[in-house]
Amino acid sequence: MSGGPCDRCEELLQDFLDRTLTDQEWKEAERHLAGCDYCARRYRFEETVRKYVKTSAVERMPPGLMAKLDDLRGLDATA
Amino acid sequence: MSEPEPATEARRIAAEQRDRARFEEEALALADQVYRVARRLVGSREEAEDLVQETYARAFRSWRSFTPGTNMRAWLLRILTNLNVDRGRRIQRTPQTQPLEETDYYLANKVASAAGEEALETDEVVGRLSQDSVVRALSEIPPQFRDVVVLVDIGDFTYADAAQILDVPIGTVMSRLHRGRRALKQHLAEEALA
Numbered sequence: 610m611s612g613g614p615c616d617r618c619e620e621l622l623q624d625f626l627d628r629t630l631t632d633q634e635w636k637e638a639e640r641h642l643a644g645c646d647y648c649a650r651r652y653r654f655e656e657t658v659r660k661y662v663k664t665s666a667v668e669r670m671p672p673g674l675m676a677k678l679d680d681l682r683g684l685d686a687t688a
Numbered sequence: 689m690s691e692p693e694p695a696t697e698a699r700r701i702a703a704e705q706r707d708r709a710r711f712e713e714e715a716l717a718l719a720d721q722v723y724r725v726a727r728r729l730v731g732s733r734e735e736a737e738d739l740v741q742e743t744y745a746r747a748f749r750s751w752r753s754f755t756p757g758t759n760m761r762a763w764l765l766r767i768l769t770n771l772n773v774d775r776g777r778r779i780q781r782t783p784q785t786q787p788l789e790e791t792d793y794y795l796a797n798k799v800a801s802a803a804g805e806e807a808l809e810t811d812e813v814v815g816r817l818s819q820d821s822v823v824r825a826l827s828e829i830p831p832q833f834r835d836v837v838v839l840v841d842i843g844d845f846t847y848a849d850a851a852q853i854l855d856v857p858i859g860t861v862m863s864r865l866h867r868g869r870r871a872l873k874q875h876l877a878e879e880a881l882a
Contacts, residue, residue, distance in 0.1 A: 622792045623866055629847070647805075651796040654808040658795065658876070659841065661814045665822035666842045670723040674737055678719055681741070682712045684748040 614641055618648040711751045718761050725843040729772055743768040762849045795873035802881050816880045825875035833868030836861055
């Protein structure tokens, strides 16, 4: 990394979207994003990709599995 | 010490049965969420079903070890991930290697150089990625990184919950998550630009 402001913004990307930045880092990212289309575009893109991955990866429970789990109720600790 | 009165003993047993039934109801209400995580940790639907059934069998047997009022979803996933690791069933399509250290803009930069900066503002990339290609990309992440990505990004667990489930420090969760997401983006780039 060259250590420029866009590199720094890239370092903050994941924690920014996870909302785990400190107040100071958050302000730093927001200040840079307000004036940098290049990074702002990449932040929005990352957010879209994350949502899409989540939506695509979710697979609902197959029919019939709940009945099998229900049959397990009352299992004895020694069984 | 004298034997408990039969009526007292009957009340104790009835109370325990009620607690147990409540525990089982609460656990079953989480089954769909447990399955969603299981499905992305193993390679097939059948394996995911088996893993969830084994998880519930163990949970129902050891229901007394659950502390009421704590996070049952995390407790169930802890059982599930332990069973999964114990049985060596985690998807192992790729050798146990560390992901390459690409940067966080990797996918965006790849897309921008292939299709132009404006492609980042449209659904073009999402349109190039089928559901199957996302699933395939997830399965290509080395297991120790994928577990964290699946728990946090698919299962919506907090860093702290993921740390508790996997029995690792929270810093390890954060570092595996960052690296797992970068690995995911490398594979998504391969899928999107193939």
